[in-house]
Amino acid sequence: MTDTKDLPEARKPAAVGLLLALTLLGVFPIDVVLPSFPALSEHFQHPSSDIALSVSLFAVGIALSQLLIGPLSDAMGRKNLLLIGITVSALGATGCVLANGYGAFVFFRVVQALGCGCFVLSQALIQDLFTGREQQRLRIFLVTCGGIFISVSPLAGTGLQSWMGWRGSFLVFIALAVGVFIRASRLLPSSPAGHQPKRLALIAAYRKVCGDFSFMAYWLTSALAFSCHFSFIVISPLVLIDQLQLSPEAFSWALLGYGLAYIGGGAVATVLSTRIDPQTQIITGLCLILAAGALMLGLSSHLGLSVTTLLLPMIVCTAGTTIARAAAHTQAMNIFPKQAGTSASAGSVLIFIIGGLTSAAISLTPLDLQITLALSLIMLSLLGLGLNTLARHRHRGLLPG
Template identity: 55%
Template sequence: MHSATKPTTKPFLIALLMILTLLGVFPLDVVLPSFPALAEHFQTSTVDIARSISLFAIGFSCSLLWIGPLSDRIGRKKLLLASMTVAIVGAIGCITANNYSQFLLFRVVQAVGCGGFVLSQALVQDMFVGKEQERLRIAIVTAGGIFISISPLVGAWLQTHWGWQASFYVFTAFAILLLFMTYRLLSDTQPAVHPSRHTILKGYAQIFADRHFVSYATISGITFACHFSFIVISPIIFMDQLGLSPYQYSQVLLLYGAAYVLGGVSAGWLNKRLLANTQIATGLWLIATSGGVMLLLAYGNDISTWTVLIPMLICTAGTTITRPISNSRAMNLFPHSAGAAASATTVVIFIAGGLISALISTLTHNLSTTLGLCFLILSALGLGLNEWAKHRPHVL
């Protein structure tokens, strides 16, 4: 259901959405330069720390199963306030953890609270219409890429001056700001009806029974998995295997963010000129190309910063072109259940990213080859799903 949005409040609402986007990537990416410090502090390996990121993504996904449908019934505002409070508790728990097991537990608590970030998609669906939704989603994905590239640089600076705990303090400060903005800017228009477990499961059954929804959500999950897999293993490649310092590593990721910006600009340009399925295919072909380039550069060459980064820049551009449109195609199938549809889409995205990145992180001796093959297989699957959806239009 679309609510009337006053022109004077739009800039503030967009700012709120951008903070949601920032916090959506911040707890994952700001700690990347701190992998060696976290491993030393908790007396474990950087591979274990990398797996904690995958666990965060899976815990985040599980919380989404309830947050979206609940927000359709008791309102976005209440759920966002509650989830941010839980995320703050989790972040503070990570700071005070005495061992790695406690740290993992509180990271999961933080992940459950971060499930509230999915409501940004529902808020876009609620408060904006038509092409404005797609443009805003492209802007959100582009901003996410900028935040992804900046977060490790911020993390390296925080690590150098105040240690790994500082990133959790900064997250807490932003979450408190978001609490204040949510309280002041949002108003709930949904009736305060408490959904039963049966009602929620029935709603998900209806959503996942739509094969077009599953196709577009899976395409979005595929593109995210390519991005997320690289993010999770990038500290292992650049700091463990290539010996870069946390600051040098964060500088490398600035180029990664630049690819997000380029992809976002391209997505906006293509959105005005191409059909949605054509734009989706364009991004997927770029991901396939990046997989081929990565395999070619890995074959017969020693691993280096550029043999990894060049294909990842191509992949990132493809991801940014494809994800916003596939998200919109999936969300628009269920405009009156935006919360549940947003949760369903994001569950698919993060489960795919978490499981695939966890698998890749176990193959530390052939990471470039594994990534290249992964990109080729996933893009081929995405292209097949896109063709299937294009030739079988959804029937309302």
């Protein structure tokens, strides 16, 4: 049972602000620190590969944390668990700032990651605080903002590195975490009268939600769409910096321009959400991703690799990703509204695993990166369309008469 029912209408804008801050904190610890790799390597006297390992361990820590946080929030409520998670993440970031050795730094990064797993509750809070079309419009907004945050993070990280050194991103994270803690403690009400904590049944909770075909199909669709965006972000330094020889500053501005495409994608998704049903929105988004892959493949074959032939198709892909993910999230979360925490955690872990594996496979391929990315967009969108078709047919088969 949620502990955030019946939020007054006047406080909903503040709730949107809180969800936006949680979205920012969710991407901040990984993306903003990337420009500080050389400085971290020099400070701890470890190769860059070891610094990259700390990022991988951070991601693993988030995934493990989310597996537990979702069901726990359904049992004990969102507010307390969110406040605990924010506190742990801030303590972990503080430990990173004070760490004198690489081992201590990695340990506190994992502690920070375990706390950051609580940010998955933003999906559950949307389900708790908003209804009907509000949920989908808000998810479109947050997906749009999340993409922008990811895209501008290298530019922000470069600025923080120049201003405050490698500790800058951790100090800013701590300040943001403190502000969000205060805001959440004041905004989110305590458990309503008569609410009784539930017994935690972790395995049973996940068996229930993951055993539903439609639930898994919608989250997989969202994961496939997200993988298209995430894979581009991961390989973008390899293509734009290593192959096209852009400076770090020019690279950051290129990603900023790409991030602005999320605004256009979000606007289109908002219009579509009022005119067509979610299933059609998912198909529309996936078809745009398919078109982006075909466009990139054609441009690469005829014009070769350039900033334009890479970014232009990805702008189309971004619009498709925004449209498909928001609709798929809403469809998945509406299946088990009373297990919103478990549902959000299951979906988030799925998105993380598929996005990570896909991006790793693309970045490690010996083939041309642009062509590999284009083929991946085509393949992932076709898989998503197939899943959506199966989900629709299964839903129709379950309808009476």
